[in-house]
Amino acid sequence: xxxxxxxxxxxxxxSATVYQLAKSGVNVLGIDQFAPPHKLGSxxxxxxxxxxxxGEGMEYVPLVRRSHEIWYxxxxxxxxxxxxxxxxxxxxxxxxxxxxxxxxxxxxTYDAADKYGIKHxxxxxxxxxxxxxxxxxxxxxxxxxxxxxxxxxPERCIEVQLELAKKYGATLNLNExxxxxxxxxxxxxxxxxxxRYKADKxxxxxxxWVTDFLPKYxxxxxxxxxxxxxxxxxxxxxxxxxREMPIFVWEFSNxxxxxxxxxxxxxGPQGGIKLATETYDTDTSxxxxxxxxxxxxxxxxxxxxxxxxxPHLTSKCIKAVTCMxxxxxDAKFVIDFxxxxxxxxxxxxxxxxxxxxxxxxxxxxxxxxxxxKSDIDVSKFSFSxxxxx
Numbered sequence: 581x582x583x584x585x586x587x588x589x590x591x592x593x594x595s596a597t598v599y600q601l602a603k604s605g606v607n608v609l610g611i612d613q614f615a616p617p618h619k620l621g622s623x624x625x626x627x628x629x630x631x632x633x634x635g636e637g638m639e640y641v642p643l644v645r646r647s648h649e650i651w652y653x654x655x656x657x658x659x660x661x662x663x664x665x666x667x668x669x670x671x672x673x674x675x676x677x678x679x680x681x682x683x684x685x686x687x688x689t690y691d692a693a694d695k696y697g698i699k700h701x702x703x704x705x706x707x708x709x710x711x712x713x714x715x716x717x718x719x720x721x722x723x724x725x726x727x728x729x730x731x732x733x734p735e736r737c738i739e740v741q742l743e744l745a746k747k748y749g750a751t752l753n754l755n756e757x758x759x760x761x762x763x764x765x766x767x768x769x770x771x772x773x774x775x776r777y778k779a780d781k782x783x784x785x786x787x788x789w790v791t792d793f794l795p796k797y798x799x800x801x802x803x804x805x806x807x808x809x810x811x812x813x814x815x816x817x818x819x820x821x822x823r824e825m826p827i828f829v830w831e832f833s834n835x836x837x838x839x840x841x842x843x844x845x846x847x848g849p850q851g852g853i854k855l856a857t858e859t860y861d862t863d864t865s866x867x868x869x870x871x872x873x874x875x876x877x878x879x880x881x882x883x884x885x886x887x888x889x890x891p892h893l894t895s896k897c898i899k900a901v902t903c904m905x906x907x908x909x910d911a912k913f914v915i916d917f918x919x920x921x922x923x924x925x926x927x928x929x930x931x932x933x934x935x936x937x938x939x940x941x942x943x944x945x946x947x948x949x950x951x952x953k954s955d956i957d958v959s960k961f962s963f964s965x966x967x968x969x
Contacts (some may be wrong), residue, residue: 581609581674581775581777581778582777582778582779582932583607583608583609583669583777583778583780583925584601584606584607584737584778584779584780584781584949585606585607585609585742585780585781585782585783585949586603586608586610586611586770586777586779586781586782586783587601587606587608587609587610587783587785588611588612588662588758588761588770588782588783588785588786588793589608589612589784589785589787589789590611590616590738590752590754590785590936591612591613591616591617591621591622591623591689591738592622592623592734592738592741592787592934592938593738593785593927593928593934593938593941593942593945594610594616594783594785594786594927594928594942595610595616595737595741595742595745595942596650596737596741596742596938596939596941596945597605597743597783597785597941597942597945597946598609598610598728598745598750598752599741599742599745599899599925599942600943600945600946601676601745601750601862601946601949601950602744602745602746602750602868603683603744603748603749603751603771604669604946605749605948606946606949607749607949608741608745608750608751609750609751609752609753609777609779609940610750610751610752610753611744611752611753611754611756611758611770611777611806612752612753612754612755612756613755613756613757613758613789614755615729615754615755615842616738616742616754617734617735617736617738617739619834620866620903621787621788621789621814621865621866621903622787622903622904622905622906622930622934623734623735623738623747623786623903623935624734624735624757624901624903625728625734625808625854625901625903626733626734626735626846626847627731627733627734627843627846627854628731628733628734628848628935628936628938629668629729629730629731629827629829629841629843629936630644630647630648630663630692630729630730630731630732630733630934630935631670631688631689631726631728631729631827632644632645632648632666632691632692632696632698632726632728633692633693633696633698633724633726634688634692635670635686635689635692636685636688636798636911636912636933637688637691637912637927637960638691638692639957639960639961640937641692641695641696641957642940642945642956643934643937643940643956644937644940644945645696645940646941646943646956647936647938647939647941648663648728649939649942650939650942651663651732651737651920651939653891654715654740654741654813655745656937658740658743660735660736660740660745660859660918661733661736661870661943662732662733662736662740663692663730663731663732664730664731664732665728665730665823665937666727666729666730666731666824666826666827666844666895667725667726667727667729667826667827668725668726668826668827668828669703669708669712669715669724669725669827669828669829669830670685670689670723670724670725670726670828670830670890671688671708671715671717671721671722671723671828671829671830671831671832671850672685672721672722672723672830672831672839673718673721673722673831673832673833674685679793679950681718683886684833685831686722686724687808689724691703691943692826692934692965693724697726698726698727699727700724700725700726700727701724701725703722703723703725703825704721704723705717705719705720705721705722708721708722708723708952711786712802712825712826712888713727713847714821714822714825714892715828715830715889715890716888716889716890716891717889719781720885720917721830721832723846723889724785724828725826727770729826730733730826730827731745731827731846732935732936735804735937736933737866737935737938737939739941742944744752744780744785744856745841752802753772754814756772756773756774757958758771758772758793759771759772759775760793761782761924761926762867762960763918763921763923764819764867764966765923766780766921766923767779767780767880767923768780768781768782768915768921768923769817770782771885771886773851778832780923780926780959781923781949782923782925783894783925783927783945783949784924784925784926784927785925785927785928785945786928787904787906787930788865788866788904788906790906790926790928790940794918794926796903797966799916800908800909800966801907801908801928802804802863802906802907802908803863803864803865803866803904803905803906803907804859804860804861804862804863804864804904804905804907805859805862805864805869805870805871805902805904805906806856806858806859806875806903806904806932807856807859807877807881807900807901807904808854808855808856808900808901808902808903808905809854809856809857809873809878809881809897809899809900810851810852810853810854810897810899811852811853811855811882811886811890811893811894811895811896811898812845812852812893812894812896812898813849813853813894813895814891814892814893814894815892815893816837816922818871818892819845819848819849820859821892822844822845822853823844823845823846823876824844824890825844825845826844827842827843827844828841828842829841830889832841832889839857840855840857840864841855841856842854842855842856842948843855849886851898852897852898852899853963855885855886857881857885858905858932860907866904869904870902871902872902873901873902876910877900879895880896882895882897897902905930905932906928906931906960907932908966909966910965911931911932911933912931912961913927913928913930913934913937913941913958913961914926914927914928914961914962914963915941915944915945915948915961915962916958916961916962916963917926917948917963918963918966919963925943925948925949926963927945940956943955943960946955
């Protein structure tokens with residue numbers, strides 16, 4: 581069976597890509613070994629942070645801005661809410677490492693906001709205390725507040741984009757595992773557990789399964805287990821305040837990676853507050869990841885990140901789920917043509933901060949597949965920055 585483009589992996593990037601390709605009239609096949617949205621990869625957990633001024637690098641700002649535009653377009657077409665701009669607060673005690681291995685995260689965020697004219701406020705310690713009393717900050721935090729930051733609904737985004745892709749003519753093969761691909765100058769052929777398919781272009785957006793298709797680049801792509809926690813509110817009378825609070829990123833000590841992030845109460849008074857930190861201690865794989873969250877892990881996170889910082893949250897963890905970061909050494913994305921095959925495009929990994937950009941990355945991948953060029957400059961996400969690529 582012959583297609584213009586085949587997309588392997590229909591999570592954050594893949595679902596956005598098949599939607600954009602189908603909408604533009606491309607004969608596209610999307611394949612996933614599961615039935616997205618699911619809880620086995622990197623794009624579940626009910627909410628994902630979005631912010632316009634990106635402390636990880638200026639190159640991300642055009643992607644997230646365009647993603648907001650696309651989500652609003654989809655919301656208008658479907659009537660389903662995908663994006664909630666509840667505001668976002670970043671707090672830090674140092675100018676050192678912050679989110680996703682970036683250095684001077686807060687200053688980078690200030691600079692991005694200034695360069696791109698993003699509405700924001702710089703907050704002193706006292707101003708944070710006065711405006712956001714739920715956060716039990718210490719004496720040396722300073723902050724950044726962005727009113728257009730907020731959260732997106734990852735499962736809903738994936739579901740809606742796949743529905744629209746089908747509406748516009750995409751073929752979606754779910755619960756079908758791709759075993760490999762071959763490429764020559766004129767086409768790409770993939771083999772699955774059901775058959776073989778041929779296309780002019782192949783887009784691999786397989787998330788933590790990316791090294792199944794790029795075994796020679798395993799040293800570039802590392803998988804890290806992450807845990808998301810939902811802690812209970814101590815009294816229902818405090819629910820309204822937690823419901824109205826912004827998303828946050830909080831670096832509360834000078835230790836590298838000693839930061840965490842969280843969301844307002846989006847699941848009702850009994851739904852708790854979702855928060856998480858980042859861990860890079862050990863490598864894993866989608867097949868080997870430990871998906872059970874232990875009581876010791878929960879207690880440790882409560883003691884270190886919750887107990888002092890959020891006095892109105894209890895040690896009761898309503899639920900905890902695992903997901904995966906697929907990281908590069910510099911925590912930046914890979915959006916580029918395969919080093920050996922110019923009709924194969926790689927879109928991975930997100931390094932823990934990809935969903936906010938995913939709608940625009942889908943549009944970018946669609947453009948690369950059709951014309952070889954994209955409206956948004958993604959040259960900083962090339963394979964060439966890695967020595968062995």
